[in-house]
Amino acid sequence: MPTPTISQTTRPTPPDAVAGLWLAAGLPAAALDRLQLSGADPVLPSSFAVGTAAQASLGASALAAAMLWQQRSGRWQDVAVDMRHAVAEFRSERYLRVGGEPAPEFRDKVSGLYRCGDGRWVRVHANFPHHRDGVLRILGCLHDPAAVRSALQKWDAEAFEATASEAGLVVAALRSFDEWDRHAQGQALHGMPPLTIERIGEAPPQPLAALPATGARPLCGVRVLDFTRIIAGPVAGRTLAAHGADVLHVSAAHLPSIAPLVIDTGRGKRACQLDLRDPDDKRALHKLLHGADVLIQGYRPQGLAELGAGPEAVARARPGIVYVTLSAYGHVGPWAGKRGFDSLVQTASGFNHAEAFAAHSDEPLRLPAQVLDHAAGYLLALGAMAGLHRRAAEGGSWHVRVSLAQVGQWLRGLGRVEGGLQAPDPCFEDVEDLLVTLPSGFGELRAVSHAGRLSETPAYWALPSVPLGTHAPEWLPRA
Incomplete structure (x- = not known):
């Protein structure tokens, strides 16, 4: 690089x-x-x-x-x-x-950076279950960082990035600024x-x-x-x-x-x-x-x-x-x-x-x-x-x-x-x-x-955070 x-x-x-x-x-x-x-x-x-x-x-x-x-x-x-x-x-x-x-x-335990078989790095994002399961399916390994690390030794970084992307998953190969600019x-x-x-x-x-x-x-x-x-x-x-x-x-x-x-x-x-x-x-x-x-x-x-x-x-x-x-x-x-x-x-x-x-x-x-x-x-x-x-x-x-x-x-x-x-x-x-x-x-x-x-209208949150789906799908009356 x-x-x-x-x-x-x-x-x-x-x-x-x-x-x-x-x-x-x-x-x-x-x-x-x-x-x-x-x-x-x-x-x-x-x-x-x-x-x-x-x-x-x-x-x-x-x-x-x-x-x-x-x-x-x-x-x-x-x-x-x-x-x-x-x-x-x-x-x-x-x-x-x-x-x-x-x-x-x-953050899921297998999310993070891993070195691939070509010596380059990839970042795996597995915080959503379907993204995690898809990556593990491609790699054919268990839900374990050591297993992911071992499986990626069989991959080149950009090939794994491309394969994961084609499957709708979220993986990125590490690049330098020069490489990104090209x-x-x-x-x-x-x-x-x-x-x-x-x-x-x-x-x-x-x-x-x-x-x-x-x-x-x-x-x-x-x-x-x-x-x-x-x-x-x-x-x-x-x-x-x-x-x-x-x-x-x-x-x-x-x-x-x-x-x-x-x-x-x-x-x-x-x-x-x-x-x-x-x-x-x-x-x-x-x-x-x-x-x-x-x-x-x-x-x-x-x-x-x-x-x-x-x-x-x-x-x-x-x-x-x-x-x-x-x-x-x-x-x-x-x-x-x-x-x-x-x-x-x-x-x-x-x-x-x-x-x-x-x-x-x-x-x-x-x-x-x-x-x-x-x-x-x-x-x-x-x-x-x-x-x-x-x-x-x-x-x-x-x-x-x-x-x-x-x-x-x-x-x-x-x-x-x-x-x-x-x-x-x-x-x-x-x-x-x-x-x-x-x-x-x-x-x-x-x-x-x-x-x-x-100075005249200080920012604040008038409503509390609530669980998803708490309210009906309707608007409040306009003030």
Whole structure:
């Protein structure tokens, strides 16, 4: 594998990073003066500017909320984001406490990195039972890390990656940045921004209702359908809920979920279940669509489209919808249909190799947070609010796209942090001043508060996390 170099070029400042995201979302540059940023990298042990990534993505979403509030109330408010707080929220699942205890471990014992017979590494993601069982079936081995390690000695890394991908499983071969840049998917994404917004249908302008002089939050009355799982998509819905949106999380009884992440990202949301293979549930979805403003989805590429709920179909059913799509590797290129998660994209696109090189490690090294997931979550929320802004000003239905790989490309563009790997790794006690105590359907929670500080409409979660399927598939009356 080629030996990488670490660029020492000037890194973008956090305000520069926010400005780039803001302009990519097509929002007015004058609003940027309302955002105050404090703190500096490194705040986590990494050679990458993960603090800047956290502060910029979260800050851009908080500023978008303030912009919508200004449009609805006629007044601006100040927005502030501290980097230390933003990074804590980027690791919210690590700091979650349920009933005074850490959330249970959710990673399967065979998930992780393995060296193959050709000497190269692969990462196996087995946290969903069907992904775990599929990998074990290909390998013909027991559910045991040592058995997986032994079985992979018969495989070349990229051959195993390809075989698993063709079976709909989630495996990634380790690559360097140079190798990713030469890969067809890396080339397909080259130069693309971390989020894109495209008009996909016609509708008259639909401004959000005016807000009363005091008390109402920026997204009061906005209805969001949340078809997401794991971290990135659910963080987007949690963010919109923190600014007052009515977020209805939609799951299905036959789909696997990860309980600690449901608890952490369910704050502020109601939760219903619909099986879109069932005609009655599909009719219930269409009824919900007629009242929705935003739909966020993070299922496998084309998964919802195959069930009649892709962006074009939804835009026809509900002109003026803001449809927000998360993918692993982007919507163009040979991997546009490939499944993936944060840890896999880190591995495939060069981050684990580059971080290991910076640490002088012989083994691949993960980033100290699910940076791609969390940044993508805030960019999905930013895109949703940018779509509402466009809808109010121009009309139309809008499709927002964010991918983990494009977010990774953006993170690379933020540069490297000299000596960053020597930064301390904050433990639970180090962030206790940033936590709030909340009720939930699972017991009392201690969780990281929202780092986007709005001077007039502080962000908070009005509803507790609840078990999936707690609520009926219906909207609350608009405030």
